[in-house]
Amino acid sequence: MRKLITTALALFTLLCLSTVAYAAAPIKIGGLFAVTGPASFLGEPERNTAQMVVDEINKAGGIKGRKIELITYDTVGDTTKAVQLANKLIKNDKVVAIIGPSTTGDSMAIIPVVEKAGIPLISCAAGSKITEPVKKWVFKTAQNDGLAVARIYEQLKKEKKTKVAILTVSDGFGSSGREQLKAQAKVYGIQILSDDTYGPKDTDMTAQLTKIRGSQAQAVICWGTNPGPAVVARNAKQLGLKIPLYMSHGVSSKKFIVLAGDAADGIRLPSGKVLVADLLPKNDKQKASLLSFIKDYQNHYKAEGDHFGGHAWDAVMLLKGAIERGGDTPAGIRNALETTRNFAGIGGVFNFSPRDHAGLTKEAFTLVEVRKKDWVLVK
């Protein structure tokens, strides 16, 4: 009996030793995503994508022979929870970097935590205030709202349209868009004739659109996430609105076309390039990344990858590059991130610098139009 136990112990010790010798400890990175709750349309694809990219990296041998371990938690889009979980990742799990959170609110809430602990954060949320002013440890991959506004205004200017009406949803996304629309109007010589809002749960926007129809506006810009813009599209068709309708990148998914039905035809919106990856010219820098992301996502989840998942793809790949160049310490990763240049990801071509932790230009967006239930590029 005693012999048996001794043998077992010996074997056990041997086994432990051998695993240690076999692989170095994995590099731990944290992920905070709003997988459930109101922002789950962001968090779920982001979590899926992050896990997928990490799996792919590990399958290919990891980073310099070391595996990555991704520890993700669900913030439910709740700022209090986000802060608790960020602390947990840093103190208990001892991660070297954090990806996420999905929403601007959650990101802003955990910024003081990561700044104090000195852990690099790559946020997947879009709010421009996350990296303006620049915070030492905070980066982000989602395109700023302002870039999408700039893309629309540029097109309007090209078509010599100077009078617009804006219709924004009264939540965080809409009010941030509204601020940007108003702030940039002067720069592009555009006059906002009417400035209306609607509630996120509103079911009829004919009143606002009727008012817009009666004005001299040459285009309508609607800023919101589903389902509001689909209702706006349907109402606009019902009222026979003749002027072009622009939407935000918040509805750049097939879901919008399904919800709006026939009414989606002719609507234009700025979108990340994921949507139209196959339509892009061959010399587009991002094309290779985009196609590989779409293919992997299809293989792993049997679904179409969207640009929300793309934010997480960019975050993990940026991190991978930074670890390769800067080592596995938080400070090393941060410094390497800041010197990342010409990284062609899903959201755009990133160029970080000490003064810019968002790293994108308005070329990250491409203007698309809905035609016959599909996207076409606007020239």
Next chain:
Amino acid sequence: MELLNQVSQFVISGLATGAIYALIGLSFAIIFNSTGIINFAQGEFVMLGGVLTILCINALQLPLLAAICAAVAGTTVIGLVFERLAIRPLKNATPLALIIITIGASILIRGLVMLLWGKDTQALPAFSGNDPISVAGATLLPQHLWIFGVTILVIVGCRLFFHHTISGKAMRACSFNPRAANLVGVSVGRMVLFSFVISAAVGSLAGVIIAPLTMTAYDVGVMLGLKGFCAAIMGGMGSGLGTVLGGLILGALESLGAGLISSGYKDAIAFLILLLILFIRPQGLFKKGETDRV
């Protein structure tokens, strides 16, 4: 002329939305009148109507009409089960406790639908096309006509039921005085069950006919329920014309307010009206004040 056209569009759009508020308000009033409680799970019945219809069409491949019937029947059964499991067992509970239970039920139903059906918004195809119809300088969709038609049918049906059938009269008797009704042989418990059944059916019907216009998701019931509640309060919680007028007025005011004053205050207008009525005329806009005999 342009302003006139605009105003007529505001009014017509508002009335169409108001008709929905009226239907939901009616279903609130039906339960209130027979039990004295306000069923805050009413919005969830509306949501279930739309969600179940889409489910029947997508999963069971039923034609539209059959899907609608199945959805209304399904919601009615849920209403029945809800009354049996959550309301009936509490024999001597105060109305306040029951109201809190309905809030709990609404959260439960919403959560279950979210888990089983997902969080995506989905649309139901329009019953008869999407070609706009022009009326008095304003445009309407065929679906709006469906909404008006169904609302009128339901109102007439309710009127006939409550005033010209034995069961309907018995339910009204329960609302006036449950003990007296019981003494003359009306089964109060059964009438309460009936009220939940009818109310679930009316609510889900409202949910079905608006689903093509407004689309539906697990959480549409909250706001629609609140607006329907406003309509019912405006009508003094009566299950008749008062509530219907309340709903129509609410819809029209919201739309006019959004169009002529500011769209930012649209919901504020509805709730301001609710508060004003609760302060100034708690018995509703169209009811004479009641006096309790001492």
